[in-house]
Amino acid sequence: MLKITERTGNAEKGDIDMSEFTTIETQEELDRIVKERLARQKEKYSDYDELKERVQKLEKENVDLQATIEESGQSKTEQEQHIAELEAKISGYETEKMRTRVALEYGLPIDMAGRLQGNDENALKTDAELLAGFMKAKEPKSPLKSTEPPIGDKNGWAELARNLTEGE
Structure with a gap:
């Protein structure tokens, strides 16, 4: 003016x-x-046109960076979920290994290791003691009398000779 x-x-x-x-x-x-x-x-x-072009360029760059940030956030979330899944698997394997070790320590069959309950070793040992108490090892009973006929030294050779000649 x-x-x-x-x-x-x-x-x-x-x-x-x-x-x-x-x-x-x-x-x-x-x-x-x-x-x-x-x-x-x-x-x-x-310089208005130059500034306008620069603003458009910066806005496009800003949109691209926002998209990159969102992708990184999603990727990070996916990685964290994957890590959590793997940690859960590892924890399961470690617990199963501990159950098996405790079962063998208390003389339980390996198939019974899965029946042990507890989150730590002490709880598993307590449960294994209870199960082992119910599963006492049975001692084999000796037979009351011999079921084999007595064979002396001479009778054994004679029996062998008889068996050899039978097939002819």
Whole structure:
């Protein structure tokens, strides 16, 4: 916006000093003055297109970075879930190993190791003691009398000879 000042000492760029003012008498002069003013205004906003392009570029970059952040967040969540699953498997294997060891320690069959209950070794040992108490080892009973006929040294050789000649 043009300001008209009366004093010549306080004039700013683009201001019209009343002492320098001349009347516009022709259309060419008016066109020239308007062109000069438009040129000054255009010069003021000459980098507008560059700034607009830069803003668009930065907005696109921002969107891309946001997408990358979301993908990383999803990937991180998936990795954490996978780690939790693997840790659960490891814990299960360690518990099964401990059950088997305790079962063998207390003389239980390996098939009974899965029946032991408890989360720590002491609880498993307590349960194994109870199960072992119910499963006392049976001592084999000796037969009351011999079921084999007595064979002496001479009778054994004679029996062998008889068996050899039977097939002929």
